[in-house]
Amino acid sequence: MTLLFFYLMAATVLTGGLGVVLIRSTIYAALFLIMSLVGVAGIYILLSVEFLALVQILIYAGAVTVLLVFALMLTRVEDLKERFDGEQKPLGAIAALALLGAFIAMWSQTEWPRDVDQITVVPFATISDALFGRWAVPFEVASGVLLVSLVGAIIIAMREGEEA
Amino acid sequence: MEVVSADVPLEHYLVLSGMLFAIGTYGVLARRNAVLIIMSVELMLNAVSINMVAFAVYTAPSLFTGIIFAIFIIAVAAAEVGLALAIVLRVFRNRGTANVDEINTLRW
Numbered sequence: 432m433t434l435l436f437f438y439l440m441a442a443t444v445l446t447g448g449l450g451v452v453l454i455r456s457t458i459y460a461a462l463f464l465i466m467s468l469v470g471v472a473g474i475y476i477l478l479s480v481e482f483l484a485l486v487q488i489l490i491y492a493g494a495v496t497v498l499l500v501f502a503l504m505l506t507r508v509e510d511l512k513e514r515f516d517g518e519q520k521p522l523g524a525i526a527a528l529a530l531l532g533a534f535i536a537m538w539s540q541t542e543w544p545r546d547v548d549q550i551t552v553v554p555f556a557t558i559s560d561a562l563f564g565r566w567a568v569p570f571e572v573a574s575g576v577l578l579v580s581l582v583g584a585i586i587i588a589m590r591e592g593e594e595a
Numbered sequence: 596m597e598v599v600s601a602d603v604p605l606e607h608y609l610v611l612s613g614m615l616f617a618i619g620t621y622g623v624l625a626r627r628n629a630v631l632i633i634m635s636v637e638l639m640l641n642a643v644s645i646n647m648v649a650f651a652v653y654t655a656p657s658l659f660t661g662i663i664f665a666i667f668i669i670a671v672a673a674a675e676v677g678l679a680l681a682i683v684l685r686v687f688r689n690r691g692t693a694n695v696d697e698i699n700t701l702r703w
Contacts, residue, residue: 433602439637441611448638452622458632464634467615471641473609477603478652483644488665490669495637496675502680503631506693516625517696523624527617534613538606543654547605550652553659558666566663573670579621580674584681590688 443470455515457503461496468492479552493572601653608649616642627694629683633676639691 447467451460468491475484562570615638626643642664648675651661 433636437603438654441607443697444611445614445618448618448661450621450633451634452618453636457628460631460634461654464637467638468641471645474608474645475639475648478608479647480600480648480652480662480665483648483669486666486669490673491637491641495673498676498680499630499634502683505684506630506687515627515631517627520625523621526624527621530620531613531617533609534616535610538609543605547653548601550596550601551659552599553662558659558662561659561663562666577670577674579690580678581698584677587678588684 433477436473440473440477444474445465458500460494461500461503464499465492465496467494479550482555482558604667605649605653609646612642612646615639615645629686629693629695630680630694633683638670639677640668644668645679665676 444467447465447470448461449465454460454463468487472484472487472492475481475487542569600685619635619637619639619642622638623667624631628631641692647664647668651659651663666680683693684703686698692698
């Protein structure tokens with residue numbers, strides 16, 4: 432049953448991903464991206480990390496995709512059919528397949544350190560204890576990164592000679 | 596922390612994450628529109644997150660560093676998307692295009 436759900440979610444993720452890179456319409460690509468990201472949230476639920484699944488749907492499928500659609504709207508030029516993929520497309524396919532082959536070859540030769548037939552369910556409270564205890568400094572740095580990138584994005588996107 | 600037996604082998608998650616990463620790589624290399632390239636980068640970031648969370652719950656039960664890493668990946672990806680889209684917007688305003696191979700002023 433769990434395995435069936437895994438294959439369903441994996442199919443969602445991979446179909447969405449292929450849609451993003453293959454389809455010839457920018458807005459459909461954004462919709463396929465949402466599909467793929469929701470599939471990744473399902474994978475997190477299977478891994479028993481429900482918190483990450485919620486965050487994934489809120490931030491990725493919600494905020495990031497809306498931002499991408501806005502950017503698509505603002506950088507709209509006429510959708511000519513042949514303008515989507517560059518002429519390096521076959522080379523890209525070869526490189527991606529070679530990368531996948533290298534990954535699979537690597538994993539098939541790896542000996543795992545201990546038996547990997549059981550998973551540990553990490554509860555919400557433990558994650559937050561670690562985040563605000565052991566990882567408190569990186570957590571604060573991340574908030575600084577977000578603030579700086581927010582200000583930076585406003586400065587960069589501002590029109591020339593415009594008052595802030 | 597509760598330990599349960601896993602119905603899905605670890606390798607399944609690794610192969611899924613590898614495939615998603617390869618798809619993202621192909622998108623970055625083949626697409627011309629900068630916004631579509633950013634979408635492909637998001638796919639690659641998600642692939643890495645799946646990988647790290649899978650390793651965290653399967654092999655590192657006491658540390659679960661991979662989960663913390665995935666949270667930080669999401670935070671940094673949000674910042675990255677905001678900045679990258681601002682840059683794409685500025686380039687589009689200056690050059691009238693969002694196609695990366697038409698932005699070749701620095702090309703030799």
